[in-house]
Amino acid sequence: MTRCIALTGGVGGTKLVLGLTQILSPEELLIAVNTGDDFEHLGLTICPDIDTVLYTLAGIANPDTGWGRAQESWKTMETLERLGGETWFRLGDQDLALHLARRHQMTLGATLTEITANLAKKLNIRHPIVPMSDHPVRTMVLTEEGEMPFQEYFVKNRCLPAINGFRFAGIKSAIPSSKLLRAFEDPALELLIICPSNPFISIDPILKLPGLKKAIENSQICVLAVSPIVGGQALKGPTAKMLKELGLKSDASSIAQHYGKILDGFVIDTKDSSLGKQIRKKGHKVFVTQTIMKSLDDKVTLANDILDFAAGISL
């Protein structure tokens, strides 16, 4: 009986997901993850957002980098470098094992949904983690230097080229994961939480999947988003830079405006309380709270706040 679906990208969104897993049972919460960042590299399929969720919920994420595993070793990368291989995308020895396991299951014909469930089980994660789709969607970043695959923009070029848009290659023929679609049809479903992830590259690929917005509308649930922008800045990643390059104001109100009519409520940080009125004017209910999540307590508190906010809206 899924009560809540969380849509998330990598680090920022996953913090809230971790908070939600402390409150909602594995039956109540479904975590749907962006796969637009996925890419093929060195013969492997890398799923950065799924892996961040897996590692975070398994308690083995590297807290300093925001990607990869804690207590990682780099023997393979060091040797690859000496062999003249591609090392711009850093793959630790343990991280690599996950990609090899995924690749092996792919060659056996398993779907990304099945593979992710298998890996989660091996990592003793009980909450269901569902890739947004089993079909490859690949985010292409339109920049002043031309179009480039997301990881090339993000890692290789360190988000330096100015952007002017995005293209989600493959999205027209991508079907949302059936687990996700089924959850939207669950009569117990009350709430969709858009976690504080980058709206353009982490959430839009999910929302733009064919049939997904329709599924959200049909379900008549409460839809909340949490601003990934606090005090005009992104806590992590290029969201603020992207907003500016797209000619938008780098503040939480731009995020609410971006999501538009789909939102019932929007959660902003106490630092941005002055924006509340303006966002309310656009028709969204606004909840102002502490959204910066440093400790596990912060994450659980924000998750609780959001569930309370949703309950208030639904009443």
Place this chain on the structure above:
Amino acid sequence: MTRCIALTGGVGGTKLVLGLTQILSPEELLIAVNTGDDFEHLGLTICPDIDTVLYTLAGIANPDTGWGRAQESWKTMETLERLGGETWFRLGDQDLALHLARRHQMTLGATLTEITANLAKKLNIRHPIVPMSDHPVRTMVLTEEGEMPFQEYFVKNRCLPAINGFRFAGIKSAIPSSKLLRAFEDPALELLIICPSNPFISIDPILKLPGLKKAIENSQICVLAVSPIVGGQALKGPTAKMLKELGLKSDASSIAQHYGKILDGFVIDTKDSSLGKQIRKKGHKVFVTQTIMKSLDDKVTLANDILDFAAGISL
């Protein structure tokens, strides 16, 4: 100006190759390597024989196992095991880097010949190492339990199933590496050495490539083989077991007989000197010497002995 071509499989043959590299210059020696043992695993292309030659000539081979690198670590395999991945084929952290580098170059469209040359260069190897073909040939072992890919027979089933033959999948459409064919046309070429490798699984895939035997005949060079069987036993691997299962005597004479007319001379160990007469009767010149190679000195001595033997035959 290639004077000598050496055909080799893995460990046994590579010992002699190492000896030859101490005597012949990179211009004089071309090393042609079996790729019938290659296979696709975890999304990577593993080339066990090429890698044994690379690691041996680079001085980084593991002397104890006969495969992989010395001073290897196993972080990725350990993690893969915990994730429920396939770990029956052991890939060390450093070894894995080579497979990833190879895979990356493959995705860029490089041939196996080009990739092997690139890797050899990075490992500071000066002698040319050439895969027998750029087209995939995959040795299938016909056993009492049915046909199985070579590595499944060799590693997963530890050579236990009794064999009754071999099939080299893809060989009919495989063209020998152009570097190898060109070497056979070199007027300076004098000698082909079939190293002490398993004739059925290491050398036959090379000799059975379309056009290769013809190229050898046309070149009118001296062809020598070194017996991989000493005192009825294989020094390494399943050669003796295979001979018995194929209904042949497990001794050096069966090897000479297997190669047949292609051979001008055959090198057997002093332990097998009693077989010399019988092998000579079949029309082969025979050279008896110490063929067991433990030290580098042993390897160089045998290589020198073989070059002297060849010079005597050619006179």
